[in-house]
Amino acid sequence: MLLQVNELRKTYATGFEAVKGISLQVNKGEIVALLGPNGAGKTTLISTICGITNPSSGSVFIDGYEISKNFRDARKLIGLVPQDITLEPFEKVLNTINFSRGLFGKKKDDALTEKVLTKLSLWDKRDSRIMELSGGMKRRVLIAKALIHEPRLLFLDEPTASVDVELRQSMWDVVADLKKDGVTIILTTHYIEEAEAIADRVGIINKGELLLIEEKASLMQKFGQKILKVELQKKLKQLPKELSEKNVKLSDDGLSITYIYDTKQKKTGITKLLSNLSNSGINLRDIQTDQSSLEEIFVNLVREKVE
Ligand SMILES: Nc1ncnc2c1ncn2[C@@H]1O[C@H](COP(=O)(O)OP(=O)(O)OP(=O)(O)O)[C@@H](O)[C@H]1O
Ligand SMILES: [Mg+2]
DSSP, rough: OOOEEEEEEEEEETTOOEEEEEEEEEOOOOEEEEETTTSSHHHHHHHTTTSSSSSSSSEEETTEEETTTSSHHHHHHEEEEEESSSTTSSSSSHHHHHHHHTTTTOOOHHHHHHHHHHHOOOOOGGTTGGGGGGHHHHHHHHHHHHTTOOOSSEEEEEEETTOOOHHHHHHEEEEEHHHHHHHHEEEEEOOHHHHHHHOOOEEEEETTTTEEEEEEEHHHHHHHHEEEEHHHHHHHOOOOOGGGTTTTEOOSSSEEEEEEEEESSOOOOOOOOHHHHHHTTTOOEEEEEOOOOOOOOOHHHHHHHOO
């Protein structure tokens, strides 16, 4: 086992408890995605595991090294891509990367630098200053920086925030390649699609607690939902009887109907829904579908519990 986290807690100076006793074990070569809404405690958990934030209690072992007692040995094994972009604006890309390797007491390795920058499509930007890069490029520089000392355990805190769709795909490829090289990866994201694309296991964090951590396949079964939104031509006061099912809802303004369905089921129920609409004499204006983001699913789950 590469990472072992035991009953980790973090209470900030404000008295706010951001991590409430999280335990977690990650094997070598695994990719774990941590999903959770804003403020769930993902960044706090990662910073505490990496030894950047001190825990209030609990312990973290990385390949047997306890982070608080053997910080240098443990830290060498870790690469961290922070959520916030922290780069020196006037520095050139190449220097930024090489300097980072030096921090870990490792000699410059030109072949490795070229390999890492090429993989992240940054090689032609090597002589640009950080301030001359776009947001997505800066995020890739952060990744290159985290990889250049050849860590065994890589943390990616929202690696694809501000990254366009095409590039997002290529970053997933980078992650898959790293896995092939035996690197263990823990990443945070808001998007279930992202977890679905790259993770072996998915953990869900909410309000400082790890609600569950499971193999991706079984989680997708539970959360793989889509939302169908039907816009209506005329305002509807209430749903006709044929349509009053649990997962069909009329919007407050009466102008649209949403239907949540499970993408993993053979019968999605869409045909039935549409024919019921037409039988009830309801005319449609437009139809769209949306993959529910984790936040929406969360909101629905929490709401259901309250009701
Ligand atoms: N330095 C700090 N002092 C006090 N409270 C903090 C501090 N840093 C974070 N928090 C609080 O801890 C909670 C968890 O924050 P954290 O940044 O870990 O969430 P997150 O899951 O990473 O959210 P996001 O998805 O927005 O990045 C939030 O309520 C936040 O306000
Ligand atoms: Mg965060």
